Structure formats: C-alpha cells, structure tokens
Amino acid sequence: xxxxxxxxxxxxASRRKVEEFILKGQVKVxxxxxxxxxxxxxxxxxxxxxxNIVRVSQNFDYYKLHKPKGYVTTSSDDKDRKTVMDLMRGVxxxxxxxxxxxxxxxxxxxxxxxxxxTNILTKPSSDVEKIYMVHIDSGITKDEIKKLSLGVDIxxxxxxxxxxxxxxxxxxxxxxxxxxxxGKNRQVRxxxxxxxxxxxxxxxxxxxxxxxxxxxxxxxxxxNQKEINYLKSLKKK
Ligand code: URA
Numbered sequence: 320x321x322x323x324x325x326x327x328x329x330x331x332a333s334r335r336k337v338e339e340f341i342l343k344g345q346v347k348v349x350x351x352x353x354x355x356x357x358x359x360x361x362x363x364x365x366x367x368x369x370x371n372i373v374r375v376s377q378n379f380d381y382y383k384l385h386k387p388k389g390y391v392t393t394s395s396d397d398k399d400r401k402t403v404m405d406l407m408r409g410v411x412x413x414x415x416x417x418x419x420x421x422x423x424x425x426x427x428x429x430x431x432x433x434x435x436x437t438n439i440l441t442k443p444s445s446d447v448e449k450i451y452m453v454h455i456d457s458g459i460t461k462d463e464i465k466k467l468s469l470g471v472d473i474x475x476x477x478x479x480x481x482x483x484x485x486x487x488x489x490x491x492x493x494x495x496x497x498x499x500x501x502g503k504n505r506q507v508r509x510x511x512x513x514x515x516x517x518x519x520x521x522x523x524x525x526x527x528x529x530x531x532x533x534x535x536x537x538x539x540x541x542x543n544q545k546e547i548n549y550l551k552s553l554k555k556k
Contacts, residue, residue, distance in 0.1 A: 322346065322358040325366060329373045330413060330432030332394070333441070345369050379433035380412045381547050383529060386428045387536040392419045403428060406537055417441060417526075421505050426451070426523030427531040429550075430539065439553050440526070446500045447527040447553070451507050452486075454520035459485065459493045463514045467497070473509035496524075527553070 320328070326337040326346065337346075344352045347367040348360065360366060366373045386392065390401045394415065403416055407430060417429040418441045431437065440447055468483040482498040497507055511518050524531045528549045534540060542550070 320360050321356075322348070322353060322360055322366070323356060324434075324438070325360045325375065326368060326373060327434035327438060329366075329375045330379070330415065330434050331368055331373060332415060333437060334434075340368065379431055379436075380410070380414055381433065381436075381542040381550065382407070382410065382414060382430040382539050383531070383534065383542055383546075384416075384428045384430050384539040385531060385534040385536050386420050386425055388423050388425045391422055392416045392428065403430070407539060410539075418502060420523060421508070424508075424521045424523065425536060426521075427526055427529065427534075428523075429526060429529065429542075433550075435554060436550050441502070443501075445502075448498050448500045448525075449502065449523060449527075450496055450498045450525035452520075452522045452524050453495050453497055453507060453511060453518055455493050455495075455511065455516045456491060456519050457493065457516060458488055458490050459495065459514075459516065463516075464495070466514055467510055471510055471513035473503065473506065473513055476503060478503070478506065478510055 322341060323334045323337050327334045331337050338356055340346055341356060342354055344354060345368060346353055348358065348364050384403060384406060386403055390403050392403050394402060394404050396402055407414060412432055414430040414432050415437065417431060417437045420426060420428055439445060464483045464485060468481055470478045470480055479501055484496040485493065486496060487494040499506060507521055508518055529546050
C-alpha cells in the first residue's frame with residue numbers, strides 16, 4: 320500500500336495532509352525518514368509518524384456530529400477559530416472529519432479514524448449523495464429551480480444535474496432541499512448565488528444513508544450498527 324494511503328487509512332489525517340507530513344520529514348519507515356510519496360509499505364515494514372508507530376487497525380470509531388456555524392472543519396486553524404475537534408473533546412480516539420463544511424454552514428459531519436471511508440467519501444469520483452437544506456430570504460421560481468437542477472456555472476465549472484425540491488416558497492422566505500453527489504468548494508452557496516439568491520441558512524441533513532436526525536447543534540453520537548454497515552458496504556463497491 321502507498322505510504323500516503325497507509326497513513327490516512329490508519330487515521331493520521333487525509334491523504335493530502337499526510338503528504339505534507341511526509342514531505343516535512345515527519346514519517347519514518349523502518350527507522351529512516353521517507354520523503355518519497357510513491358514509497359510502498361509492505362506487511363513487514365514498521366511505519367512511524369512523529370516517532371510513534373502507526374498501525375492500520377480494524378477497530379474504527381464512527382460518529383456523527385452536528386457542526387454549528389462558526390466552526391472550521393480542519394483540525395487546527397491559523398486564524399485561531401474554533402474547530403470541530405473542540406466539540407469532540409469527550410471522545411478519546413483521534414477521529415477526523417470526513418470532508419468539509421464551510422465556516423458558515425451547519426449540519427451533518429461524519430467523524431472517524433477510518434481513513435479508507437474518508438477516502439471513499441471524499442474522492443472526486445464518489446457518487447454518494449449529500450442532501451442540504453437551504454433557506455433564502457426571497458421566493459424562487461420554477462424556472463430557477465429547473466436551472467439549478469440542470470446545472471449552473473459556479474465560476475468556470477458547471478455543476479452536474481441534481482435534485483432540487485422546494486419545501487416552502489414565500490416572497491420573503493423559501494426553504495429548499497438540494498441533493499448533490501459532488502462536493503466542490505462552497506458548491507451550494509455558489510449555486511444559489513448563480514441564480515441570484517441570498518442564503519440565510521445552509522444545513523447538511525444527509526450523507527448517503529446517514530441522516531442528521533434529531534442531533535442538536537454541537538451534539539454528536541456514535542453511529543449505530545446499521546449506519547456503520549452502510550459505510551462498510553461502500554468499501555465493497
Ligand atoms: N456547499 C456549501 O456551500 N458549503 C458547504 O459547506 C457544503 C456544500
């Protein structure tokens with residue numbers, strides 16, 4: 320297994336982040352610093368991160384968290400803002416967010432140390448659907464809904480067709496659900512901007528078969544067995 324995949328599967332961080340650690344010389348294989356990202360790890364190799372042995376475990380932890388707005392989804396922040404890690408203080412294993420929600424966005428975030436699941440859910444070719452609830456401070460026409468669902472230009476990229484479901488439409492407030500299977504940076508906000516709408520609340524309510532359910536803002540809970548089985552089924556695809 321490639322060294323970056325090995326470290327991310329072991330739950331150290333995302334593949335991209337572990338590549339930074341490797342290039343900074345924080346990773347050793349059999350006692351020697353390795354900066355070659357193409358290094359392959361064999362069963363007999365011993366891998367160290369910051370001089371601690373890294374093992375790929377099969378006993379992973381899975382949580383869902385309701386991220387409130389005003390938190391970043393990275394493990395540390397150069398502007399000293401609160402991170403979702405601050406909300407997971409009661410959890411003793413090192414779990415990391417699967418993918419991102421922007422600072423202003425709230426809702427479902429899966430937290431785990433299972434790097435393979437993180438890789439599967441965040442790779443660009445992942446087709447797992449994510450559902451967002453969007454509040455805007457105006458109405459929305461059938462035409463605008465059609466435009467959104469066929470795909471809009473969000474600055475040089477046209478979004479893929481998606482499902483857009485109006486839940487409530489009034490002149491000064493509307494609530495819609497958008498289901499997308501891609502995850503460009505701030506995608507839903509940019510899509511709404513493309514049709515001239517002002518988002519007043521954005522909440523992710525579902526990832527694949529995992530629902531936010533009744534979790535309050537800032538609250539987390541372990542995934543139940545059915546939810547874990549669903550995530551594990553993605554590994555077999
Ligand atoms: N779309 C956004 O605009 N923001 C997110 O955090 C996720 C999807």
